[in-house]
Amino acid sequence: MLEERLNNIFKIFEGLPNDKKIVRKNTKKDAFPILVLELLFKHFHNKPTFTKDHLIFISERVVAPPDNGIDIFYEQIDGDEHYYHIVQVKEQSLANKDITDCFSIMKRTIKSYIKNRKTVSDNLVNVISQTEFDESYLKNIKYYVVHKGELNYIKDQEENETIITWSGLEILQNSLANESVPLEEFSADQFNNFTLYENSSEQPRAIICNLSGYELAKFTLKYISTELGRNILFGNNLREALDNSKTKEAMHKTINDQPERFWYYNNGITIIAEKLDFPGTNKQSPSKDKEVEKIQLTNFSIINGAQTASALGAYYKEADIDGNKKNMERLKNVFVLTRVVETKKDTVLRDSIAIYNNTQNPISNRDMASFRSEQKKLNQWLEGNAKPNIWVEIKRGTKPIPSINFEYHQKTTNELLAQLAFSGFLTKPFVAKDKKNLLFKDINS
Numbered sequence: 027m028l029e030e031r032l033n034n035i036f037k038i039f040e041g042l043p044n045d046k047k048i049v050r051k052n053t054k055k056d057a058f059p060i061l062v063l064e065l066l067f068k069h070f071h072n073k074p075t076f077t078k079d080h081l082i083f084i085s086e087r088v089v090a091p092p093d094n095g096i097d098i099f100y101e102q103i104d105g106d107e108h109y110y111h112i113v114q115v116k117e118q119s120l121a122n123k124d125i126t127d128c129f130s131i132m133k134r135t136i137k138s139y140i141k142n143r144k145t146v147s148d149n150l151v152n153v154i155s156q157t158e159f160d161e162s163y164l165k166n167i168k169y170y171v172v173h174k175g176e177l178n179y180i181k182d183q184e185e186n187e188t189i190i191t192w193s194g195l196e197i198l199q200n201s202l203a204n205e206s207v208p209l210e211e212f213s214a215d216q217f218n219n220f221t222l223y224e225n226s227s228e229q230p231r232a233i234i235c236n237l238s239g240y241e242l243a244k245f246t247l248k249y250i251s252t253e254l255g256r257n258i259l260f261g262n263n264l265r266e267a268l269d270n271s272k273t274k275e276a277m278h279k280t281i282n283d284q285p286e287r288f289w290y291y292n293n294g295i296t297i298i299a300e301k302l303d304f305p306g307t308n309k310q311s312p313s314k315d316k317e318v319e320k321i322q323l324t325n326f327s328i329i330n331g332a333q334t335a336s337a338l339g340a341y342y343k344e345a346d347i348d349g350n351k352k353n354m355e356r357l358k359n360v361f362v363l364t365r366v367v368e369t370k371k372d373t374v375l376r377d378s379i380a381i382y383n384n385t386q387n388p389i390s391n392r393d394m395a396s397f398r399s400e401q402k403k404l405n406q407w408l409e410g411n412a413k414p415n416i417w418v419e420i421k422r423g424t425k426p427i428p429s430i431n432f433e434y435h436q437k438t439t440n441e442l443l444a445q446l447a448f449s450g451f452l453t454k455p456f457v458a459k460d461k462k463n464l465l466f467k468d469i470n471s
Contacts, residue, residue: 027196028192032061033057035064035076038077039084042081046090048085058117059089059098063087065195065198065199066170066195070102087099087100088153089149089150092149094131094135094138096132096135096136098111099154099159101158104431108158109166109167109431110157110159112168114171116128116172117174118175119174120171125177126180129187139151139154168188170188173189173192174191174192176192176193178250179347181347181348197249197253198254205327207327209322209323210322211321212237212242212320212323213319213321214319219236220233220234220235220236221234230367231302234364234365234366235364235366237361239281239288239361240342243335243357245259252425256421259335260332261327262298262329263327263328263332263380274336277334277337278337278341281341281353288361289360292362295328295362296364296366296379297327297329297366298326298366299327300369300370301370302322302366303323329383338357342357404418404443418440420439448465
């Protein structure tokens with residue numbers, strides 16, 4: 027779907043504009059920055075898809091080659107303040123050093139521009155000169171590297187540096203439609219080492235298996251979307267993984283000391299999936315005479331065990347950054363007890379499983395209300411392109427979209443809004459102040 031959109035953009039803008047071509051003839055990679063501009067800053071430009079009518083808008087923000095390592099220069103104006111988003115786009119998969127070099131090149135180019143703009147490309151000067159950018163705004167710059175690989179972190183990554191992968195762009199493209207991972211395959215620990223639970227034709231299918239902790243860690247990192255402020259691997263969970271350092275440290279100690287015992291010490295995870303398949307068989311159920319080591323899940327989400335998955339992801343990331351091969355091998359010996367339930371399109375079943383399975387950490391009425399449609403609409407409405415851009419935390423653990431500069435007074439929670447509603451509209455200040463557990467009690471209201 028993303029590749030299809032990239033092809034469409036190339037067809038639309040090939041050879042345009044006529045003077046300083048952003049998309050050169052027979053050069054498909056030139057269309058990539060336009061796709062990134064379309065997806066990454068859609069909160070600002072409010073243009074779902076670009077057409078030829080948007081050529082001037084694009085030309086003012088996308089730098090035609092040669093570009094001195096800066097493909098997009100985007101100015102965001104918020105009242106009297108100006109913020110700048112500087113992006114380098116690469117159509118190949120980048121390694122750690124490549125990404126580090128990209129950030130260094132962009133920063134060096136900006137310094138050169140400030141010192142003497144004649145030392146940088148005329149095309150870049152032309153784009154920057156249409157903004158208010160000068161040395162006084164250096165503290166308001168965010169740098170982005172976009173590439174087609176899966177690495178979305180580097181060693182010593184600075185706060186104003188963001189790495190976006192091809193998967194990250196796919197998440198952005200489907201962010202309003204999908205709250206779950208579209209499709210992935212997982213490895214079990216041994217051939218056919220799972221139990222298929224089929225109570226009756228009227229009840230949902232489910233399996234119990236042992237998934238690879240190494241793969242689970244990689245998927246946890248793959249589907250983190252800092253641009254959306256959430257991890258879609260936990261999209262149907264009542265909350266994001268809460269920051270419990272003691273729990274994480276305990277799991278990391280087990281991996282370091284006794285990785286094979288992780289299965290015994292951990293409660294495991296629960297996944298709900300719209301569809302459950304077994305590649306290599308008839309894809310509907312496992313076959314006794316065929317070895318099955320892969321489980322294919324469609325539109326799935328971890329609804330219990332986000333803490334476990336996040337701890338595995340953090341362990342993988344630390345080992346990868348440090349180049350610690352021993353720890354990577356330890357992680358490959360970790361398996362996680364996993365229950366997968368096939369919900370098909372039964373949203374009532376999906377939501378009920380999410381509620382009743384979350385017992386490891388205290389679940390509040392507010393957590394149970396987090397999946398309700400009016401809560402999501404409230405967040406989208408207040409966060410949208412129109413002022414005053416209020417970010418509402420409707421699910422604990424989520425974070426604001428970093429490309430939008432929310433000030434302290436622009437951040438709130440649905441709990442605080444409910445308190446205000448009870449105090450003002452319902453004239454029940456006592457409930458609002460001293461009985462917050464009642465604010466979201468009836469999840470059907």
